[in-house]
Amino acid sequence: MGRTRVSGLVRPSSRSPHSFDLVVLGGGSAGFAAAIRGAELGARVALVERGVLGGTCVNVGCVPSKTLIRAAEAQHRRTHHGFDGIPSSDGRVDWERVRAQKDRLVDTLRVEKYAAVLEAYEGIQLLVGRGKLQPPHAVLLDDGTRVDADAVLIATGASPWVPPIPGLGAIDYLDNASAMALDRLPASLAVLGGSAVGLELAQMFARLGVMVSVLEALPRIMPAEEPDVGEALAGYLRAEGLRIFAGAKVERVERASGFVRVVFSAGTEETIDVEKVLVATGRRANTAGLGLEEAGVALGSKGEIMVDEYLQTSIPAVYAAGDVIGDPMFVYVAAYAGALAAENALSGNSRRYDVSVLPRVTFTDPAVASVGLSEDAGRAAGIEVMASTLPLSQLPRARAAHDVRGFVKLVADARSRRLIGAHILAPEAGEMVTEAVLAIRFGLNIEDLTATLHPYLTLSEGIRLAAQGFSRDVAKLSCCA
Numbered sequence: 001m002g003r004t005r006v007s008g009l010v011r012p013s014s015r016s017p018h019s020f021d022l023v024v025l026g027g028g029s030a031g032f033a034a035a036i037r038g039a040e041l042g043a044r045v046a047l048v049e050r051g052v053l054g055g056t057c058v059n060v061g062c063v064p065s066k067t068l069i070r071a072a073e074a075q076h077r078r079t080h081h082g083f084d085g086i087p088s089s090d091g092r093v094d095w096e097r098v099r100a101q102k103d104r105l106v107d108t109l110r111v112e113k114y115a116a117v118l119e120a121y122e123g124i125q126l127l128v129g130r131g132k133l134q135p136p137h138a139v140l141l142d143d144g145t146r147v148d149a150d151a152v153l154i155a156t157g158a159s160p161w162v163p164p165i166p167g168l169g170a171i172d173y174l175d176n177a178s179a180m181a182l183d184r185l186p187a188s189l190a191v192l193g194g195s196a197v198g199l200e201l202a203q204m205f206a207r208l209g210v211m212v213s214v215l216e217a218l219p220r221i222m223p224a225e226e227p228d229v230g231e232a233l234a235g236y237l238r239a240e241g242l243r244i245f246a247g248a249k250v251e252r253v254e255r256a257s258g259f260v261r262v263v264f265s266a267g268t269e270e271t272i273d274v275e276k277v278l279v280a281t282g283r284r285a286n287t288a289g290l291g292l293e294e295a296g297v298a299l300g301s302k303g304e305i306m307v308d309e310y311l312q313t314s315i316p317a318v319y320a321a322g323d324v325i326g327d328p329m330f331v332y333v334a335a336y337a338g339a340l341a342a343e344n345a346l347s348g349n350s351r352r353y354d355v356s357v358l359p360r361v362t363f364t365d366p367a368v369a370s371v372g373l374s375e376d377a378g379r380a381a382g383i384e385v386m387a388s389t390l391p392l393s394q395l396p397r398a399r400a401a402h403d404v405r406g407f408v409k410l411v412a413d414a415r416s417r418r419l420i421g422a423h424i425l426a427p428e429a430g431e432m433v434t435e436a437v438l439a440i441r442f443g444l445n446i447e448d449l450t451a452t453l454h455p456y457l458t459l460s461e462g463i464r465l466a467a468q469g470f471s472r473d474v475a476k477l478s479c480c481a
Contacts, residue, residue: 026155030322033338039123072207082402137317151345158323194221198280310349361430369429372421388469
């Protein structure tokens, strides 16, 4: 097979035909998981990527945002902690050094977890370029090379979606990627969108000294979570100085001398003047320009690829996985889906895509973590529900840390007493939710949780205490009871 090597990557020669067992479009989490699984099954896999390896998560998503969030938390804790005798000291943030450290981490992980991984699998060939589907199961690269395969897996991810707000296109607005790459911190920022991405970045910038306003069109922030979660989190964010506007419909954006004016209605028309606007209103699948509709691949109303329970598209030899198939858009879901789709494409449809027990985490402080049904969703499903809420003021670990913000709420089926939902607002809530995920997946009940030994003075003990709260007054228990 003729080929030349360009910048350490393999680029196919257009003079030679190329044939593979599987061609994967997209070098992000879903694409890599698919390619690795294909190689493990003994297949010859072509991985097509036109940009940097790693996709959203390592480059402009999870990794950079979470390290910046930790940096902002370190700054915040200098002056905000609950301990007597520990001096508080403020200081100016060196944003350039903070950003540079984030960039070094991203560069390191991109090499260690993506480029170096490819070298470990002889069965995977990286093709640099943009691919377009050629029916029934071939891919045409932008340099004219045709790549043939027994099956094609599309894992091209998603990109930020910008709502049609008058005037927005005329300003230099930010998305999550450009916000984390700013040369300097703005004095003020308006964040459009009060869900996970918007709130994580809003609190991060606020803790780094930026005046932040959050505008959410729906009646409360975190609209997909339990109402108590959004309401409580809004209170904590306001206490840190963020301005939270829920039920705020942005009417237009206007450029003025030295600032941007955001005009919105929340009962009455209001305005805020800021230096920068960050758009965090969701994401849409990257399906444009791939030749999908011409090939007969069915798409949804938001451009997402429609798949069945095996992640097979309307064309039998074409599969899709990750953010390109729409919600839920989480990196761990994408990796799971990529491996599953590759296995089905190569070995027959034997594995069903199942995200029925799906944990979600928002990395605010306190953080939000949830899995399963809310009370309202349980009732809507015809379940007789019961709920128990443990304020963190009743959790010894939180008391010892002098940080009692939040609660643990468990939802159970009143008849079987099985856990059907968990909703946590707490520092490090994401570290607590996995126990509830396992309990729901394997049908554990309240007594299973209360009978399980939990280490004392841990946040995870909150799950056991909340489970005890279904039948006992936790406030009347001793610390270890």
